[in-house]
Amino acid sequence: MTNAHSNWIAFKTIIIKEVLRFSRIWIQTILPPMITMGLYFVIFGGLIGARIGEMDGIRYMDFIIPGLIMMAVITNAYANVVSSFYSSKFQRHLEEMLVSPVPNYLIILGFMGGGICRGLAVGVAVTLVSLFFSPLSIHNPAVALSVVVLTAALFSLAGLINGVFARSFDDISIIPTFILTPLTYLGGVFYSITLLPEFWQGVSMFNPILYMVNAFRYGFLGVTDFSLWLSYGIIIGFILALYGIALYLLNKGIGIRQ
Amino acid sequence: MSDHFTRFYGVQKPSLEGYVRIFCFTRPLLRECHRQTMPKALCIRQLTKTYKNGLEALKGIDLDVEPGDFFALLGPNGAGKSTTISIIASLVNKSGGSVSIFGHDLDRDLYAAKRCLGLVPQEFNFNTFEPVQEILVNQAGYYGIPRKEAWKRAEKYLVELGLWEKRKDMARMLSGGMKRRLMIARALVHEPRLLILDEPTAGVDIEIRRSMWQFLKDINQQGCTIILTTHYLEEAETLCRNIAIIDHGRIIENTTMKGLLGQLNTETFVLDLTRPLVHLPDLTGHRLRWVDELTLEADVDRDVSLNRLFVDLNREGIQVRSMRNKTNRLEQLFMHMVDRGRAK
Numbered sequence A: 001m002t003n004a005h006s007n008w009i010a011f012k013t014i015i016i017k018e019v020l021r022f023s024r025i026w027i028q029t030i031l032p033p034m035i036t037m038g039l040y041f042v043i044f045g046g047l048i049g050a051r052i053g054e055m056d057g058i059r060y061m062d063f064i065i066p067g068l069i070m071m072a073v074i075t076n077a078y079a080n081v082v083s084s085f086y087s088s089k090f091q092r093h094l095e096e097m098l099v100s101p102v103p104n105y106l107i108i109l110g111f112m113g114g115g116i117c118r119g120l121a122v123g124v125a126v127t128l129v130s131l132f133f134s135p136l137s138i139h140n141p142a143v144a145l146s147v148v149v150l151t152a153a154l155f156s157l158a159g160l161i162n163g164v165f166a167r168s169f170d171d172i173s174i175i176p177t178f179i180l181t182p183l184t185y186l187g188g189v190f191y192s193i194t195l196l197p198e199f200w201q202g203v204s205m206f207n208p209i210l211y212m213v214n215a216f217r218y219g220f221l222g223v224t225d226f227s228l229w230l231s232y233g234i235i236i237g238f239i240l241a242l243y244g245i246a247l248y249l250l251n252k253g254i255g256i257r258q
Numbered sequence B: 001m002s003d004h005f006t007r008f009y010g011v012q013k014p015s016l017e018g019y020v021r022i023f024c025f026t027r028p029l030l031r032e033c034h035r036q037t038m039p040k041a042l043c044i045r046q047l048t049k050t051y052k053n054g055l056e057a058l059k060g061i062d063l064d065v066e067p068g069d070f071f072a073l074l075g076p077n078g079a080g081k082s083t084t085i086s087i088i089a090s091l092v093n094k095s096g097g098s099v100s101i102f103g104h105d106l107d108r109d110l111y112a113a114k115r116c117l118g119l120v121p122q123e124f125n126f127n128t129f130e131p132v133q134e135i136l137v138n139q140a141g142y143y144g145i146p147r148k149e150a151w152k153r154a155e156k157y158l159v160e161l162g163l164w165e166k167r168k169d170m171a172r173m174l175s176g177g178m179k180r181r182l183m184i185a186r187a188l189v190h191e192p193r194l195l196i197l198d199e200p201t202a203g204v205d206i207e208i209r210r211s212m213w214q215f216l217k218d219i220n221q222q223g224c225t226i227i228l229t230t231h232y233l234e235e236a237e238t239l240c241r242n243i244a245i246i247d248h249g250r251i252i253e254n255t256t257m258k259g260l261l262g263q264l265n266t267e268t269f270v271l272d273l274t275r276p277l278v279h280l281p282d283l284t285g286h287r288l289r290w291v292d293e294l295t296l297e298a299d300v301d302r303d304v305s306l307n308r309l310f311v312d313l314n315r316e317g318i319q320v321r322s323m324r325n326k327t328n329r330l331e332q333l334f335m336h337m338v339d340r341g342r343a344k
């Protein structure tokens, strides 16, 4: 058996294990974002949106749907990896992988794959909920899909790094609460940044989530505030940087080997 | 007569008997050479470990384990057994020294070394929210075993360890002894050449412990090298051929089990008497102690036969109902060695 073949099996194993993990507890993993996002659709899209009218020339409900799907994908990809990695460290079953000949980069890719699957599962679930409020129209499926996968990958890696450093269950909710949620809310999910005063538009440019939401919205509606290439460039740049950091941390054994 | 052979070697051509002699003489040498060149199942040199808090857990350990051996690593709590094992399993980074498994050095050839090793850790380290069989299947997957084959292997080892009934249960629903057996099954799914068990029988009932012993003996017989730590010295005595005792991060004894037991000079026996004794009889040549009126203790030197003691007791009219060793023989030695090691 060649090494590549063996690694491929190990990679699939980690993914299957991760998918089974979040599927078994779907009431905690898949259902909540459906309910939350459903409420957003009802309140912001339906009740308030009716008064707002249009945003960027689009019905407000249609405008927020891609952003809300993206928001669910981001939080869930992140949450999946941070909690799975942290609990496998805490319960010590990460050792199952650490004693076996699974290279560190595969551990990272495996957890990332798990996070992407969770992100996609939630993304599809929330999209299904959105069908109650607006018919689905996808302007460019390739863009929509690639952006959602890459974004899920990015936040999975971020979650992994958080998991490496986490020393308690509190540590795994700090970043989502204080960084992720604000950035998402300010990332153009609910408004077009053209509404902002110039200064705040400039500040918003430093928010990577803005580019992801925009590119994803382009995939759905065909409108965007930025060039698609800029968005892809930023997302991929972040993925490479986070992957590098994660690999460095695991190779150093930080938080996992004494 | 000067044939080709004699001219060439300068000696007479040996007879058939001579050839047989040469063969008989060289065979053990060849075998020894082979043994020497065959990589050790485990070879540890000058292994040190200082934890981040400054605790020096290992202070330069040397250890060799031959292929096929059943090896006991003994030592009191905190001696450094688990630290050593965790380093071998690359769960803990060493501070210095080298470790190789079947000739694969951990620093140079990590993945090949890992493939040879199966680990049963001291503490439970499986996902308690995962079904038993999936734990095994996943573990096999990490070693590159295709999923179909992994299910078969999982079945095989779950059956062998008596956990087949529980295969669908979440691991947290197993009893303590079942959890230990689950970890043994998990360590075996990739069929390692070296199996290290860190206190596998802690908290396991007598019946299961005995069946685990039999199981370990069987897989050892099939060629798997086993290293075991335990605090039940009877277990080490029953199973292991070679033994190392570690204390305060140093190896204080490394020998064969037979050799070790041979070092025992005196054994203490407890004698239960049929009739109460009024006073301690004075039997010259025997060291007897009074425990209570129905019990005596006797220290008997190794070169003194027990018959003599009984003959002398008989003469005093003392009838012995039953007799047992005061402590396990190995226990006595173990305490002695640890004391001696600490005094040094």
Ligand SMILES: Nc1ncnc2c1ncn2[C@@H]1O[C@H](COP(=O)(O)OP(=O)(O)OP(=O)(O)O)[C@@H](O)[C@H]1O
Pocket (backbone or CB within 6 Å): A258, B051, B052, B053, B055, B057, B075, B076, B077, B078, B079, B080, B081, B082, B083, B084, B122
């Ligand atoms: N993570 C750690 N950080 C600091 N010190 C540690 C750590 N793990 C173990 N030690 C210390 O290292 C020493 C050796 O511990 P180890 O677990 O190897 O002992 P042991 O021989 O396995 O004992 P036992 O029979 O109780 O299992 C102990 O003094 C222990 O306190």
Ligand SMILES: [Mg+2]
Pocket (backbone or CB within 6 Å): B081, B082, B083, B122, B198
């Ligand atoms: Mg221990």
